[in-house]
Amino acid sequence: MCLAVPGRVLSIDGNMGIIEVGKIQRKVFLHLIPEVSVDDYVLMHAGCAIQTIDELEAKTTLDILKELTESEIRR
Amino acid sequence: MSTITLSHGSGGTQSNQLISDLFFRYFSNDILNQMNDAAQLEIDFKKIAFTTDSFVVNPIFFEGGNIGKLAVCGTVNDLAVSGAKPLYLTCAFIIEEGFSMVDLETIVKTMAEEAEKSGVKIVAGDTKVVEKGNVESLYINTSGIGVIYENVNINCANAKPGDVIIVNGTIGDHGMTILCERNNFGFEGNLSSDCASLNTLVDCMLEVYNGIHVIRDATRGGIAAVLNEISDSSNVTIALEENLLPIKEEVKGAAEMLGFDPLYIANEGKLCAFVPEAQAEQVLVAMRAHPLGTNAAIIGRVTEELGKKVYLNTVVGGKRLVDMPSGILLPRIC
């Protein structure tokens, strides 16, 4: 029930912004994430940013997986 | 006159003026200039390919082309992928009363340019004008004749296990461009139709290897439609590799936002070729040397499995069916 895509915030004008998803740009509501900054990555659902992406958490998840992969290879 | 009126379609002075001032001016060639009711053509006793297509795209002008370009490329491509050298086209216009003369000239000029690029002559035509509201701006029909190359046997039913499937470039460009322009989704980016005549590319491929089993252009319904048709005609199973599909970033981004699968989105300058494995590499190299094939890629193969189906090996190593598209494409939020 929630098709959403990550995109990078290119510009902010009050409660509105422009985000870029894979080289496509689109206006977006930023009301739900007032603390957002330009260059942040956000999750957009139907033209509304619903959350900022925590890049550190993303990296942590990927690092764990990378380690799992490497330990498999070592085996 | 700045707009098309009903009298332009009624066969009198205004019709003749439109024909001579606009159509003949741009489409001029030795056959057309004879102004006969039917074009008289001399073709040696060869096998002929003969096709027709009608074009009703909305919007009629879009990034990367217009309805006129589509009308020439579409019919040229149908001939080319049949293993024929496209020679002659006819062209019929159905125009809405009030249509802009300037727009019509742009379209006709584009058609002339595309015909010249493809090496075809437009040798007969027709013009009708209908009352406002009875047609959406402009519709075009083109029919085309070509001579089938000897020593070439391209047929939908010829795909064999072991064949490698090659596309000449990125998929979904045309359909995504049209969808975004038509619906005002508010997407900005470098979306552009891939509309192009593929006959010189096909010539290039056949020159390298004239035993290519199948060539089809992938239009409405995308790659998925054409592969399902071939799977059905040839009674084979086709396996695609998700990580090999060439897709532009812009098309990928728009498709992710709208919930579309690029496999099902229309193309107007893309073909799929089924090439025996031994010759695949050399055909691929030849394609990549051609301007319309720089992003050519192997996307899958015909397997030894029994049955008619198309499936995709997904990026995670699973499989999913790629069925025949049905109904219209609608974006989703869920």
Added chain:
Amino acid sequence: MKFVDEFRSNEHSRILIESLKNLSRGQINIMEVCGTHTMAIFRYGIRDVLPANVTLISGPGCPVCVTPQSYIDTAIDLSSREDVIMATFGDMMKVPGIKSSLLKKKAEGADIRLVYSPMDCLAIAADSPSKQIVFLAVGFETTAPMTAVTAIEARKNGLSNLFFFTAHKIVPPVMEALVTDKELNLDGFLLPGNVSAIIGTEPYEFLGKDFNIPGVVTGFEPVDILQGLSTLISLISKKDYSIANDYKRIVRTSGNSEAKEYMDKAFNIVDSNWRGIGKVSKSGLEFNRDFEEFDALKHFEISYKEYDGSSGCRCGEILKGKMNPTQCPLFKQACTPENPIGSCMVSSEGTCAAYFRYYKESGKMEE
């Protein structure tokens, strides 16, 4: 695409698939609540790579599927009015009403416009001051906050011709209805990632505490889903009834407080009818008194009576995970995406539509 490609990595997926193999013994039944999960699972062929003892059941997390037929019939009637421009997400266009659909009505000349975002209704309303714009506001907690935001923006811009025909529902109450159903045999839930972005993980705590059923908040890329399944199967095997969060890059424990505030500002929580399931207490959202000027039913003075339609349609049991579509006598016979009897076949993420597209009778992808 960043934050997409890395989570579709073949390498990471293979490792996770390997890790799933030895995690459990004995039959495990997992429900993926969210329709977007159902579609993603099919899209990536994840069912094919699961161990044989793990069964995935699709749940009622498809807002189009659970909206009663009366909603679409009322929308169709509204769209026929000369003074109305109807704006809708694409998801609603093919949903069958008793006699028609929005797609058919559009072909007959009704002014029905596809929008990517409710935000786009603001421009339509401003451009057509003599018309009344009605937006079909369907969706769960992921979507409801933006209905509120759009209404507030309309007010700010002085637009008095924009209305919403709302059918927003919320997820935790229907999950409670599911777990209390004795016929359902569930060991765990794959929890909806993007709904959780709004509501957080706390609303699911009752599953573990009161019903001993664990759940994992999961994202939608294949690596996310495989990881969520891995975590969930581990929890089930260890009889650990926690609620875990495997989508931490998006979901905070307390969710998105701004979004929740917008919802509180605009909506009351009311009882709601879920197609095929029946009335679920406190599971729907309606505009409150401060926002009733935006309510389409009030504005057009429609006395709205809810009904489920479609005789023979087994969407209800399918949505509760009691039956899979291949067991419905209408599946692929009378009921197809081109001629749907129920909304599960039409909705982009409906269970029946997913099975129709991707499933073969043998239970696996291939024949």
